[in-house]
Amino acid sequence: MIIRKIVIKNFLCYFGTKTFEFENGLNVILGDNGEGKTKFFEAIYWLFNGGKNFASMVSAKALKETNPDDKFDVSVLMEVEQYASIKSIQRSFTVLKTEKDYNISNSRIIGVEETKDGERIRMDGEKLLDIVLPPEIRKYSLFKGESELNIFNNKDALNILVNSFSSAKHYDKYLAQGASLKKKAEAAVDKESRHNSKKQTQYKNLENEIVRLHKGREKIQELLNISESERQTLEMHIEESERYVDNAESLETINNRIKDINSKIRQEESVIKENYTTYLFDDNWILTNFENVHRTFAEKIKKLQSDRRKLQSDFDREEGIKAGKEKLKKEIIEGLTPLPVGVPAKAYMEEMLDAEYCTVCNRPAKKGTPSYNYIQKRLKEYLDSLTPKIKEQQEKKVLFKHDYTRMLFKLSSTHEDTLATLREKKSEIKEIFEFNATRKEAIKKLKERLQLEIKDREKIIGSSSIGENKLANILKNYSSWQRDINSTNNNLRNLESDLKQISKELEAKIKQKEEIDIDAASSFLIETRNILRNIEVIFRDTKEVKYDEFITQLEKKSNLMFQKINADDFTGKIVFKKRNIGGKSNITIELQENGKIFYSPNQSLVTSMHMGILFAISELASELKEESFPMIFDAPTSSFGETKTKDFLNLVYQTGKQRIILFYDFISKENDVQSIKPEFEEVKRHKAFWLKRQRPFDKNDLSTINTEISSI
C-alpha cells in the first residue's frame, strides 16, 4: 500500500486546504520547530486512530474568517494506492460558527474506492481503513519523537508482535487446551484415588502438603526473580561507575583478587561446624564429666552387691539354723529321742529286722513283738527324717522377693567398659575446637587481606580523572553497591538452595501420592493421565520453540538493519532476551558488546537500535502480508547529528519502501530568515517538502497561524 496524497483542511495550523503529494520511497518533510511538523503528525494520527477532542483540532484562523451562522469542515483525507485501485479515507466534522462561539457536529469517516474504470464506490470508512492499514500494522507505522521508538517498554509487546506476525500465535490455544485436559485427567485420578484409597487421610494430607509446597515454591521463585533483577540493577550501576575509572585493568585485577579471597573465606566458613549444643547430645559430649557420677554409682552398686550377698548368706544360715531348730523342736514335741551316737545305721537296723534279733540289747526280736516293732518304728522315723516334707517346703521363707538389682549390676559393668570412650571425648572436643580455631584464624587473615585490597581499589577509583564532586559521589556509591551486590548474591544462593530443598520435598510428596494413585485408581485413568501429561509438555515446548524461532528471526533482521545504520560506530549487537515471569513470556532488549551487556548507551545508539528493530518488524510484516506498508516518523533522529542523519536517510532511501519522515535538521535561521542548508542536497530522496508558517504572524494569536507547504 502506498500513500498517494494527504489533504488537510482547517486542521490547527493548516488553514484552508493543504495537499501533500507523496512518492513511493523516501519523503522528507522539513520544518523548523513550531512551523507545523507536529500538527501534520497529529492530523495523520487523528485520521488513523480517531479521537473526539474536536474542539482542539479546529483552525483558529478558519474560525476567525468565518461569519456567524456560516459553517466549514475540518478534515484529514488520505488517498492510497493498493492492489491497483485507488482508495481514500476521510475523517471530518463540521463547525458552525455562532456569535460568540461555535458548534461541532457531523463527525464522520468516509471511505471511497475507485475502480479501474473510474467508478467511485462508497464504503464503510472504518472497514476500509482496516483494509488499507490493518490495525496490527498501524501500531507500527506511526512514531512521534525519539522516545516513542521503544516498543518494548510495554509488557505485552512480545505477545502483540507474535500475534500479528508469527505463526506462533496459533499455539496459544493448544497450550490452554493441553493444560485443561491434563488438569481434568489429574482430577479424575485424584478423585478415584481419594475415594478408593485405604489411606484416605494420608492421601488428603499429601494433597494438602503438595498444595502448600507449590505455593511455597512459587513464593521462593518470586523472591528469586526480584533478587535477580536487583542484582542486575546493581551490576549496571557498578559498570557505569567503573567507566570513570582510568585504570580499568588494574581495577579488574583487584576485583578478581577480591573475588578469590571472598570465595576462600566462604570455603573456610563452610567447614566450620559449630552445632556444639547438638554435639552435646548426638556425640554424647554431655557425658564427658560423668565419670565421677559413675564412680558414685559403681560404688553404691558394689556395696549393694556385697550387702546383698551378706544378707543372703546370713539369712540362709539363719534359715538353716532355724530349720535345724525347728526339726529339733518337732522331735522333742513328738517325744522322739534322736538316735544316740553309736546307734547302728540304717543297714544294721534292716539287718536286725531281717534277723529278728536286736544286736543292741542282745535279745531276739521276733516279728510282732514290742522289740521288733520298736526297731521298725525307729527305722521308719529315721527314713522319714531324711526326706523333707513338701508341706515344710511351702512354708520356707525367702529373703529377696525381687531381683531388681540384677539389672543395676549389669548396668554398672557395661558402663565401666564404656568409660574409656567417655574419656576420649575430651580429646575429641579439643580437636574440634582446634580445627575451628585454625579455620577462624585463617578467615581472620583472609579478611585482613581483603581490607587491604579494598583500600587499594578505592585508591584506583580515586585517582581517576573526573571532577572531584562526581568522583566523591561515585566512590561512596561504588563501595555500597559492591557490598549490596555481595549480600544480594548471598541471598540468591540461599534462595536457590531453598528452592532446591523445597523442590525435593515436593517431588518426594508427589511421588508418595502417585504411589497411592497407582494402587487406588484404575489403570485406564492413570494411563490417560500420563498421555495427557505428555501431550501438555509437547504443546508447551512446541509453543516455546515457535516463539523462540520468531524471536531469533526478529533478532537477526534487527541486527542486519542495526549494523547498516551504525556502519562506522558501535560494534555490538542487539540481543533479545526472553523471560518467563509467572507463565507469561516477556521480552527485554539488550545491547551487547563482545558478549557483555553494554549499559547506558547514548541516545543515538538507542535510537539506532530501535530503528533497526522497527525496520525489521516492517520487513516481517511485508513478508507475512505479502504487501509493504508506509511508515511515518516525526523527528526520530534528533540525537544523530547531521552527518549521521544524512547517512541514515540514504539508507532508508535505499530500502525503496515508502517512508515519510519529518525533520528540523537542515534548516538554518538567520535573523528569523529561514533557509535550507546546502548539505541537504546530498540527501537522496524521492520527494521533499518544507513547512513554513505564513509570515507575518503573531505567535500569541493563533488565528494568524497558517502553515504553507512548498516542494523542494
Place this chain on the structure above:
Amino acid sequence: MDSLFNRWKTKIPNYSSEFKFLFDRLSSKGGTEGAKKISLGKHFSTNYELYIYAFFLGLYEEEYSPIPKDKKKLKFSHHIQHWGSKSNKIGRKDFSRIQEYIFTALVAKTDINLIDLDKGIISEKEVIQELLLTLEAYTNGGLMLIKEKLEDNPNYYLQPTSFLDMIMVNIR
C-alpha cells in the same frame, strides 16, 4: 517382672512452671537444624533436650533443688523412653542411650534402700517416684542456673558455644 529401668522410662518428669519461658525461648519444635536456629538463640530442637541439659548441668554443678510445693508443675509430651530416638530428624543421631546414664545418675544420687526394694518392703512404684524427684530436683537446679545466666546477660545464648561452655567449665 519388668526391669526398674524399663518402668522408669515410661514416665514423664515434671518441671516448674517458673521455667516454662526457658523452654519457649530456647527450644524450637521442629524446623531445620543449622546456624539459622542459633542466631535466634534456639539451641535445642525439642523440649526434652533442654530438660536433659538442665539435669546434667544441675548434676555436675551439684545444684539439687526440688520444685517447691507452691509452684505449679508442668510436663511435656515425650516419655523418657523417646528421648533421643532418631525419628525423622535429618542430620541428627540417635542418643537414646543417654537415658541409661540419667538413670544410673539417679540411682547413684537418690537415697533409696534397694535392699528393701528387693525384699519387697518398699514397692517399685515408690522407688521410681523417688528417682523422678531426684531428676526433677537436679533439673530444677540446672534451669535456675540457666535463668540466672540469662538475667545477667540476655545475649549470652546467641553464641554457638554458650551451652557447651556452661556445662564443660572444668574441661575448657
Place this chain on the structure above:
Amino acid sequence: MARKDDIFRSFMEHDILRSKYEIKQEDIPKTVREAEQSEIKIVKTIALIVKELESSKTISDVALHKKVTQFLNNAI
C-alpha cells in the same frame, strides 16, 4: 500443506515421542488425516486435538475433553 498439518508435524518433532514412547521417525505420520488412523494412542490423540482446534467451529473445553476421553476409553 494445510495449517493443521504444519501444526501437527511441529508437535511430532518433540523428543518425548522418540525417547519415552520409542516411536521411530518413519512411523510418524505426516498429516492429521494419516495420524487419525494411527495405532499409537498419543499420536492419534494429538491428531484428534489438532483437528478439532483447527476446524472452523469452536469446540468447548468440556466437549473436547469428552471426545478425547471417549477415544482413549475405547483404545485403552
